[in-house]
Each structure stands twice: as structure tokens, then as C-alpha cells.
Amino acid sequence: MSLPIIKYCPGTLSEGFDTYSQTCLKRLFNGRKVHHILPYDSPASNPETDEVFEDSRKTISISGVQEKFSVLQDKNKLRLVKEGERGTHILKPIPVVGKRNDQMPANEHLTMQIARQVYGIETAENGLIFFKNGTPAYITKRFDIKEDGTKLGQDDFASLAGRTPQTHGEHYKYLGNYSELFQLMETYLPAYKLEAPKLLKVLIFNYLFSNGDAHFKNFSILETSMGDYRLSPAYDLLNSRIHVQDQDFALDDGLLTRNMAQGKIGQQFAILAEKSGISRKAFDNIMSLMLTHSDKVERLVKACFLNGSTKRNFWQAYQGRLKQLSKT
Known part of the structure; x- marks a missing residue:
């Protein structure tokens, strides 16, 4: 997979950016200039990378079917955590199960952005990030970790x-x-x-x-x-x-x-x-x-990183549910 051409911020989905916008950097990476491409390939792409991911896999206890990896932000760099370290972010690569599994990171990113930007729902800070082989992953900042590294209950x-x-x-x-x-x-x-x-x-x-x-x-x-x-x-x-x-x-x-x-x-x-x-x-x-703001939803769907057919499915599903919810 080749590296994507970026025209919208991979965090806020704002137009006119070829990497993260300042708004995204402030929210997701404490204002540090983190790049949207990670310095390693995705899991299951080469043996050397897989060994690093296997070590990180052992350090995370957050449950769920989708595989997650603990990532530590060190100034403007992101790296997988080592044993004994506490991560600041969670990385969710493409899962191995489900239909259209390659679309799952962009799906979660889009849905989370709609929740926050359109409906004012407080969400975990999030964005898309890409491995150096072009494969996307969803990244989210841990809201239970304070800036000094201590953990909230x-x-x-x-x-x-x-x-x-x-x-x-x-x-x-x-x-x-x-x-x-x-x-x-x-x-x-x-x-x-x-x-x-x-x-x-x-x-x-x-x-x-x-x-x-x-x-x-x-x-x-x-x-x-x-x-x-x-x-x-x-x-x-x-x-x-x-x-x-x-x-x-x-x-x-x-x-x-x-x-x-x-x-x-x-x-x-x-x-x-x-x-x-x-x-x-x-x-x-x-x-x-x-029941309102369909125009804002449509704007974000158009700007997101889903492929064309999945964008249409996402939009049509929303339209169908909107119709059902509006019935009295």
C-alpha cells in the first residue's frame, strides 16, 4: 500500500492540510509537531516489526476484540512502549476480522469526529496515523493519564x-x-x-x-x-x-x-x-x-478517509436511522 495523499487534516478533517493541523496537534499531542507517518511498518508486515509489536502487546490491559497497542509520546516522536512504561496513546491498526476491515480505522475516526464536532459529545482525542508502508491506524489519547504521567481512576x-x-x-x-x-x-x-x-x-x-x-x-x-x-x-x-x-x-x-x-x-x-x-x-x-445538522455530517463524511463505497454506505445508514428516529 502506498502512502496516502493528504488533503484534509487526519485529526479534525479540516480542509487544506497535508498533515495534522495545529488544532489537532494541540489536542492530540500536547502541541508537539508529531508527524502523521510512523517510522515503522504495520503489524504482520515484516518479522522485525512484529517482534516490537509483540513486546508492546504484552504491556496493554485494555480489553476488546480489536487489537490495541500502547504508544508513548516522547516529545514529538511516538514509539511503542517497553515493559514497565505507561503509554500515553492507544494505537489500533487494521483488525484481522470483520468485513471491510481495512476501513475500520477511518470509520472509527470519522464517527468520533462527528460525535464531537456536530453533536458536542465529549470524546477521547483521536486521529488517523499511517505506518510507513501506507497502512492506516486509529490513534487515541488516553484520557486517564495526566500530563505528569500519573493515572486517574x-x-x-x-x-x-x-x-x-x-x-x-x-x-x-x-x-x-x-x-x-x-x-x-x-x-x-x-x-x-x-x-x-x-x-x-x-x-x-x-x-x-x-x-x-x-x-x-x-x-x-x-x-x-x-x-x-x-x-x-x-x-x-x-x-x-x-x-x-x-x-x-x-x-x-x-x-x-x-x-x-x-x-x-x-x-x-x-x-x-x-x-x-x-x-x-x-x-x-x-x-x-x-435530528438536525445533516449538512455538517455530510461535510465530514466527504472529507474522511473512508473509500468511496464505504462513504456511501455510512451516509445511507445514517439517513435511514435519521428517518426512523424522526418518526413520532
């Missing part, structure tokens, strides 16, 4: 619910329904009333952009400077339907308990909001936001 919702493969089986993170997330937040977050609408917005976003893998481990709470907890920035957002034939919702019971999941999808979100103590006014404001 973070717990995903599976941990909060006391679920592990040992106690609840291999399917543990997909059990239940999304109203249970709000119940856990009420228990652990002092500022629940401020945080609950943020979670609802992410759930509506996941439906709108066909993210069918938003399970209990893909939501978490994060320690604040005051020592209490809040909802963490969103992460692992992508149109999963492009790669696997999954359901509308990742959790087995869907959005709500089966006896409460009545009416069209917009009505179900309204029930979830009411059940979670979110005011009707706040819900209406969220829905109004999520």
Missing part, C-alpha cells in the same frame, strides 16, 4: 455492575438493557443529574450511527480533580454495521426492559429519559440536536 460499567467472565459468563458485557447504566450512574456519580443527559445523548448517537457494539465495557466513569467521578469521554464509537451484521443495540434486552420498550424508537428514548429522571425539556433539546 477509571471504571467501566461492567466493573461497576460486578460483572466478569467468571461471574456472568463470556457474554457478560452484553447482558441487560441500557436503563441499568443510569441506575449505576445514580449510585456512583454525585453529579448524576448533570451527567445523565450526556449518557442519553451518546445512546441516541449510537443508534443514529449504527453502533451496535456499545456494551457495558464501552462506557466508563472517570476520576475528577476533586476526587469524585463523572462520565468519561466517549470512546469506541463507530458504525459497526459496516463490519458485522449486528443488532440495533448491543445489549441483549435492548434499550429498555421488554415490557417498557413500546412504540417507535424515538418514543422508547423518551421513556428511557423519563425513567432516568431526565426532564422532558432536556430530552426534547437533545432530540432536536440529533
Whole structure:
């Protein structure tokens, strides 16, 4: 694969850049002039590189099906971590599973940028980066690591619910329904009333952009400077339907308990909001936001690094979900 021709910032997708924009560098790399091409080939491309990746693989404990590598930013350079080091970023190369797997890094990057730029959802800082053989990877900055290298407390919702493969089986993170997330937040977050609408917005976003893998481990709470907890920035957002034939919702019971999941999808979100103590006014404001700004979504889709057919599929999927969500 040859190196791509860059016309849009591989971070913000702003037009007129042949590398990262200053805005992206500030957010993703603390203002350092990091290059968008890594100094090594992608995994499984040559034996020497594979040995380095194998060492890095042993140092990361973040769960998930997609392979992840821990990366350390050293001034304006990025390198895979060594044993005993704590990474500042997570690198996600093209996975070995799924349809159109070569499009997955660009898919996640685009979806995360839409969440932030169009809908104001706080997300983990992210961008695309390329190995020297031209293969893309998704890169994200760890929000649980402070600039001085110390770590903030973070717990995903599976941990909060006391679920592990040992106690609840291999399917543990997909059990239940999304109203249970709000119940856990009420228990652990002092500022629940401020945080609950943020979670609802992410759930509506996941439906709108066909993210069918938003399970209990893909939501978490994060320690604040005051020592209490809040909802963490969103992460692992992508149109999963492009790669696997999954359901509308990742959790087995869907959005709500089966006896409460009545009416069209917009009505179900309204029930979830009411059940979670979110005011009707706040819900209406969220829905109004999520049902508008198609022009901004279209601009980012056109600027993204997906190939032509996958761009069309992404856009058509969004249009279909938008139509369903707008029905009353």
C-alpha cells in the first residue's frame, strides 16, 4: 500500500492540510509537531516489526476484540512502549476480522469526529496515523493519564455492575438493557443529574450511527480533580454495521426492559429519559440536536478517509436511522 495523499487534516478533517493541523496537534499531542507517518511498518508486515509489536502487546490491559497497542509520546516522536512504561496513546491498526476491515480505522475516526464536532459529545482525542508502508491506524489519547504521567481512576460499567467472565459468563458485557447504566450512574456519580443527559445523548448517537457494539465495557466513569467521578469521554464509537451484521443495540434486552420498550424508537428514548429522571425539556433539546445538522455530517463524511463505497454506505445508514428516529 502506498502512502496516502493528504488533503484534509487526519485529526479534525479540516480542509487544506497535508498533515495534522495545529488544532489537532494541540489536542492530540500536547502541541508537539508529531508527524502523521510512523517510522515503522504495520503489524504482520515484516518479522522485525512484529517482534516490537509483540513486546508492546504484552504491556496493554485494555480489553476488546480489536487489537490495541500502547504508544508513548516522547516529545514529538511516538514509539511503542517497553515493559514497565505507561503509554500515553492507544494505537489500533487494521483488525484481522470483520468485513471491510481495512476501513475500520477511518470509520472509527470519522464517527468520533462527528460525535464531537456536530453533536458536542465529549470524546477521547483521536486521529488517523499511517505506518510507513501506507497502512492506516486509529490513534487515541488516553484520557486517564495526566500530563505528569500519573493515572486517574477509571471504571467501566461492567466493573461497576460486578460483572466478569467468571461471574456472568463470556457474554457478560452484553447482558441487560441500557436503563441499568443510569441506575449505576445514580449510585456512583454525585453529579448524576448533570451527567445523565450526556449518557442519553451518546445512546441516541449510537443508534443514529449504527453502533451496535456499545456494551457495558464501552462506557466508563472517570476520576475528577476533586476526587469524585463523572462520565468519561466517549470512546469506541463507530458504525459497526459496516463490519458485522449486528443488532440495533448491543445489549441483549435492548434499550429498555421488554415490557417498557413500546412504540417507535424515538418514543422508547423518551421513556428511557423519563425513567432516568431526565426532564422532558432536556430530552426534547437533545432530540432536536440529533435530528438536525445533516449538512455538517455530510461535510465530514466527504472529507474522511473512508473509500468511496464505504462513504456511501455510512451516509445511507445514517439517513435511514435519521428517518426512523424522526418518526413520532
